[in-house]
Amino acid sequence: MKGGVGKYRKRWTLILAISLLEVYYGMLGVRSPIVLTDSPRSTVFTSFSEIQSICNETVTTAKEVHRAKSMQNGSEYALWSQDIPTIFMNCRQLVRSLQTSSRDRYEPSPTLSSLRLAQRMDKLDTNSQQRKDPFKIVVIGGSMTTGFVDITKMNVRELAWPTKLLNFMQHHWPHGSIDVVNLAIGGANEESWLGNIDLIANESPIDVILVESAVNDQCEYKEQVAAAQEVNRTSFLLLDILINLPSQPAVFSVELFRTAYRNKNDANKHCPGHVNLVVDPTMDHDCFYCEQWYEPQDWRKSARDGNSVSYISYRDAIWEDLHHPPEDLCQYWSGLSHPLPGVHSMVASTVLFTFLLTFHKKDALVAKFHGMDQIAKIESKSSKQQQHYDDICVHPITSFHAEQGNPVDPLNIHESSNNSQSYWDFRADSKEKYGWICEAQNNVSSSDxxxxxxxxIRIGKQRLVIVSRLVSYDERMATAQVWFGSPNSNSNIFVGNPVWNITSSHDKKTSIPHSYSILLDQVEFKESGLSSDEDDDVEIMLNIKMMKGSSKSSWKGSNGIDKFKLLGIVSC
Incomplete structure (x- = not known):
């Protein structure tokens, strides 16, 4: 009888614990993680021999593709080779990169991401009837993911880990069965992507979205508490939107770290008084790092769990314990924010490992996680009642974006402008980063x-306009005024003549794309004929004027320069 009482006491204790967790997550304003019980029938436990086989498959692929690519012509060779020896992942590292249900089980964590990936990987089965469309992977991230390298100062998307992932996957599956779209933007973080959701949604239908933002989550040592809160907030919003896109993609957070490599000055800039180092005996040099470069993966944990999103962790693969980095740490991150090609190969290897394991276990995973998608729909509905996304355009009416590496001007400002004399120009000011730039010197007399x-542009039911611009610590960065006129006039069409002042300067030692949302649902048109129904699309004129003398540079004298860099305009 005692055993029976004990059993029921444990059960009620578990129920009480779950209830308390639900209350706790409700207070945080996020949905609780989805947890499924395990049973012998539903287990997808991978034996040691199986995991070793998948590891070998991953490493062999990386080595064979590297060998084949690096033996090709000079330009291809440069995308795969580096000054320091190229190294490859071992099985222990690959296993650590996988998000598992527990440390002692080779089993993917029960998340909606895991279920969806298992379902979509059926497209790559040679016996499957679903191979009508390619297995489509969309990658978003920052300049590391665009293929920029600090040491050589080159920026080539063919060098970046998304392209290497495609090469690795094509080694296993037929060409044409896989499509990898790299949308990465230099400097972008979660906040940046919230203003560029339409770029991702336009790629629909999508099977997998890989989100790399860890490098651009970096902060100063003293700013960690604020950075952790901001990363969790923006990550939750971004992952919630991505996991709920109409094509229901599998969403994975690709978690990285960074080092200062051999540059102690760079470390001192980010964490003065807290610089750490390891000595690599094989390379005979010191490797410098700041602790906060390890942290973003942990800052994002609540956001991932709350959205049932899994991670693929290159950080855990290489650097499992913050306080015990490996001696060869800098061989696994050979640069500052932008490492050498070998690191890209290893990051791609961790993603390939997760994909291969899921492919081998897809049927068991689908069977075990059956019903999770329905649970997630209920959780998502509840979340939508708590969260507000009024300042995000998922279905835009107007969408103009400057593309990195693309010299084509989507706005055609010189053709559409009535003013032949203008300081605005569409160009790249660094690393092929294009945008609409207004730059002028103070001592030059000219018309406003x-x-x-x-x-x-057109605004729709949401009455929202998003202006994206570069925000930087550069002293030249100025403020722009935004107002709206009728299609044929720049005179303000709203009652009270509202004007929005958008600054492009901040004190952080970063230069990042950042969006500014303008909600027009609370302002009234001066002329009722412009819009009598809030559901009607309305054509209006967007006016952006850089304010002369608004930069820190201009405050220092008449030779100062004002600069504003516009990156995109979206409306819905």
């Missing part, structure tokens, strides 16, 4: 109209 950029 020269600082004005105009474009007719």
């Amino acid at each position: 109209h020269y600082y004005l950029l105009q474009k007719n």
Whole structure:
């Protein structure tokens, strides 16, 4: 009888614990993680021999593709080779990169991401009837993911880990069965992507979204508490939107770290008084790092769990314990924010390992996680009642974006502008990062109209306009004024003549794309004929004027320079 009482006491204790967790997550304003019980029938436990076989498959692929690519012509060789010896992942590292249900089980964590990936990987089965469309992977991230390298100062997307992932996967599956779209933007973090959701949604239908933002989550040592809160907030919003896109993609957070490599000055800039180092005996040099470069993966844990999103962790693969980094740490991150090609190969290897394991176990995973998608729909509905996304355009009416590496001007500002004399120009100011740039020196006398950029756009039911710009610590960065006119006039069309001042300067030692949302649902048109129904699309003129003398540079004297870099305009 005692045993029976004990059993029921344990059960009620478990129920009480779950209830308390639900209350706790409700207070945080996030949905609780989805937890499924395990049973012998549903287990997808991978034996040691199986995991070793998948490891070998991953490493062999990386080595064979590397050998084949590096033996090709000079340009291809440069995308795969580096000054220091190229190294490859071992099985222990690959296993650590996988998000598992427990440390002693080779089993993917029960998340909606795991279920969806298992379902979608059926497209790659040679016996499957679903191979009508390619297995589509969309990658978002920052400049590391665009293929920029600090040491050689080159920026080539063919060098970046998404392209290497495609090469690895094509080694296993037929060409044409896989499509990898790299949307990464230099400097982008979660906040940046919230203003560029339409770029991702336009790629639908999507099977998998890989989110790399860890490198651009970096902060100063003293700013860690604030950074942790901001990363959790913006990550939750971004992952929630991505996991709920109409094509229901599997979403994975690709978690990285960074080092200062051999550059102690760089470490001192980010964590003065807290610089750490390890000595690599094989390379005979010191490797410098700051502790906060290890942290973003942990800052994002609540956001991932709350959205049933899994991670693929290159950080855990290489650097499992913050306080015990490996001696060869800098061989696994050979650069500052942008490492050498070998690191890209290893990051791609961790993603390939997760994909291969899921492919081998896809039927068991689908059987075990059956019903999770329905649970997630209920959780998502509850979350939507708590969260507000009024300042995000998922279904845009107007969408103009400057593309990195693409010299084509989507706005055609010189053709559409009535002003032939303008300081606005579409160009790249660094690393092929294009944008609409207004730059002028203070001591030059010119009309205010020269600082004005105009474009007719449409606003819809949401009455939202998002202006993306570069935000930087550069002293030249100025403020721009935004207002709205009728299609044929720049005179303000709203009651009270509202104007929005958008600064492009901040004190952080970063230069990042950042969005500014303008909600027009609370302002009234001066002329009722413009819009009598809030559901109607309305054509209006967007006016952006850089304010002369608004930068820190201009405050220092007449030779100062004002600069504003516009990156995109979206409306819905």
